[in-house]
Amino acid sequence: MQFDVNARYAESHEWIRKDGEAFLVGISDHAQHSLGDIVFIDLPKVGALFKAKEAFAVVESVKAAADLYLPIGGTISAVNERLEGNPEIINQDCYGEGWIARISGGSEEAWNALLSAGDYEKTLEPEN
Numbered sequence: 001m002q003f004d005v006n007a008r009y010a011e012s013h014e015w016i017r018k019d020g021e022a023f024l025v026g027i028s029d030h031a032q033h034s035l036g037d038i039v040f041i042d043l044p045k046v047g048a049l050f051k052a053k054e055a056f057a058v059v060e061s062v063k064a065a066a067d068l069y070l071p072i073g074g075t076i077s078a079v080n081e082r083l084e085g086n087p088e089i090i091n092q093d094c095y096g097e098g099w100i101a102r103i104s105g106g107s108e109e110a111w112n113a114l115l116s117a118g119d120y121e122k123t124l125e126p127e128n
Helices: 029-035 108-112 117-127
Strands: 007-009 014-019 022-027 038-042 055-061 065-069 074-079 101-104
Touching: 007 117, 022 029
Parallel strands: none
Antiparallel strands: 007 014, 014 022, 022 101, 038 055, 055 065, 074 101
16 A cells, blocks of 8 residues: 655545645545546536535546545645546556646645544554
8 A cells, every 4th residue: 555645634535735835636545446447537627616525526436436525625726637538547646647636725724634644544454
C-alpha cells in the first residue's frame, strides 16, 4: 500500500494535498485497489461549491460504484479532464496524474484536522 506523506486523508479514503493556494483531491491507493479497475468517473462541475464530507464525484469500477466525499469544503476550481477518457489513470497513479479535482477556498484548519498518512494507515490495519 502506498501513501502520500504530503497529503491528508479522510476516513472515507480520499486524500487532499496543498497545491499552492488551492488543494488537490483524489482517492487513496487503498481505495483504488479496493475498487478494482476504474472504468468511469463522473467529475464535479467547475465552480460548484461543496461542504466538507459532501459527495462531489462518483467513480465506477468493474466491482462497484462509489461516491467520493470532499474532505474539506470549497469550490471546484478545476477537474482532471484527462480522467473522462482515461479513468484508469486513477489506478495507475492515484497520487499524481490521477488527481480528481482542485479546490479553492478551502480552510487550512480543516485540512490540518484530517488524518496524516501514518494515522490513515492505522485506520486500515483492521482491514488487512
